Amino acid sequence: MTSSSSERPPLTPELPGPELLRWYWLKEELTQFARTLGIRTTGSKQILTQRIAAYLDGRIFTEPTVARPAPSTQLSGTLTGDMMIPVGQRCSQVVRGWFLEQLGPSFRFDKAMRGFFARTDGTQTLADALDHWYATRNMQQQEPAAQFEYNRFAQSWYKLHPNGSRQELLAAWRAYRNQPIDKRGRA
Template sequence: MADAGSPDRPPLTADLTGDELLRWYWLKDELIGLARRLGVRTSGSKETLTLRLAAALDGEPFAEPDRARPTTAAQLSGRLTADTVIPKGQRCSQAVRAWFVEQVGESFGFDGELRAFFANTDGTQTLRDALDHYVAGRNRGSTEIGEQFEYNRFTRAWRTEHPDGSREDLLAAWYDYRRRPVDERGRI
């Protein structure tokens, strides 16, 4: 059901312009379907796929983002301690996870902030530094949710405004939000 001031979302076809594609919310599965119909590569993040499709719809070239190169650096293994130095290029491996579980319990999970910490180590930080970073993040409360997680951002904002709201009300608000073009709904 559309509001008088809110146009209905157009069908996702090759007749759209890139700007019109970017104006609306689409599920990644919908975008993959259009990409297949257009013969456009379907891999990558939803954001990359959307930009690739917008370029294809406008007949423009698309510069693929640089792919992360796998690290060949030595990775931590064996018995780890708080004083273990984190080598540059260390992944969030099972060995590192096991050490964190020993320190904080089974509820441990790598979050975006801790993954970023490991991605940015320069070979001088220790696991103690990583643990301090993780604990500090837990004490700060809510962390920012990346733009690519629009549903999660919407849900958090809606729950803040409607703490006693039902799941059904949340979903109805979400469907209303996502059916509107970007310029009419504002960003969460």
């Protein structure tokens, strides 16, 4: 199989790793393929893709190490603004609920808020987190991380087609993802 193919190949054990990497695959497709190959199916879509590509090329795949934070106390119960945020606090449903009470249904744990919680050192309060929310609302919207390829595509597509419908977006997405990576344009 050559890398100049303009049609998405089937997932078979004969597929070369570089050709696998040229195409968009759903995680469920990759998971099923990994099962048929008898290799691990866990991890992110990116890790799974790299693991399969290494297997197809006969290379050893070195699993990434995941640093697990030390167990910590998590906020629970009735929260108040003066509560200290413990180191390692997750963006949990309890914390989300408190923010929804304070800010209303538009609240989301966006990149800025996830970053705030990731950087807490045990001296910040929920009121500090609320202040951070307000301070970061006027920041320019950042492009979603690479693993959120559909979100990145949709954001870009809507900038170019502000009056476009969801159906038009989905049709454009299908056309985009059916192209090999090296032949794709942006939305």
